[in-house]
Amino acid sequence: MIKLCIVDDHAVVRSGLMMLLNAKEDMEVIGEASEGNEAIELALRLRPDVVLMDLSMPNGKDGLSAAKDLKQALPDLAVLILTMHDDDEYLFRAIHAGASGYILKTAPHEELLKAIRSVAAGHAYLYPTATKRLMSQYVDQLQGGDSSSFDTLSDREKEVVSLVAKGYSNKEVAEQLVISVKTVESHKSNVMEKLHLKTRPELVKYAMKKGLLNFE
Structure with missing residues (x-):
């Protein structure tokens, strides 16, 4: 029942x-x-x-x-x-x-x-019809990424995305950007919500599409 x-x-x-x-x-x-x-x-x-x-x-x-x-x-x-x-x-x-x-x-x-x-x-x-629209949006994101969501990120959030996607820990990100670990965690949470991402692998794929994985 x-x-x-x-x-x-x-x-x-x-x-x-x-x-x-x-x-x-x-x-x-x-x-x-x-x-x-x-x-x-x-x-x-x-x-x-x-x-x-x-x-x-x-x-x-x-x-x-x-x-x-x-x-x-x-x-x-x-x-x-x-x-x-x-x-x-x-x-x-x-x-x-x-x-x-x-x-x-x-x-x-x-x-x-x-x-x-x-x-x-x-x-x-x-x-x-909703399924068709959802699949269409998913394909568009795979091809070009969600540019509107990306534009909502601040420069600091983009820096955090890049470093996290490269494999740095929260502590290492904090040290590189000279901010607290708590601030890094806050930026990560905001980024994941804005980009509608749930896992680190999803974040890595997103950063790759946006050209944020350029290792110097």
């Missing part, structure tokens, strides 16, 4: 979803919330398998912020974004926030049920 919580600021939407999902033998709605803070409290208390989350909720914490906080508190929880926003920016921000899936409110009921079952089983789900 897949246990769900529904988070949407419209009561009519929540009611309709509850009727649809509770009619399925393998699904049960165990809670509902109208905004993000309430959703976090609800999920921590009820421990659902899937949280069906709207993005735009004006009277409290929004869906993206709530999804990020929920994934930090409950890493095994699947958050499925259900929204009207067919927009690349929202899609990519939802993925970076840790959402397991993204589906539009205009999707057929069977597609929504498929998405819920998919994320509940530990898989990722994106509606078809």
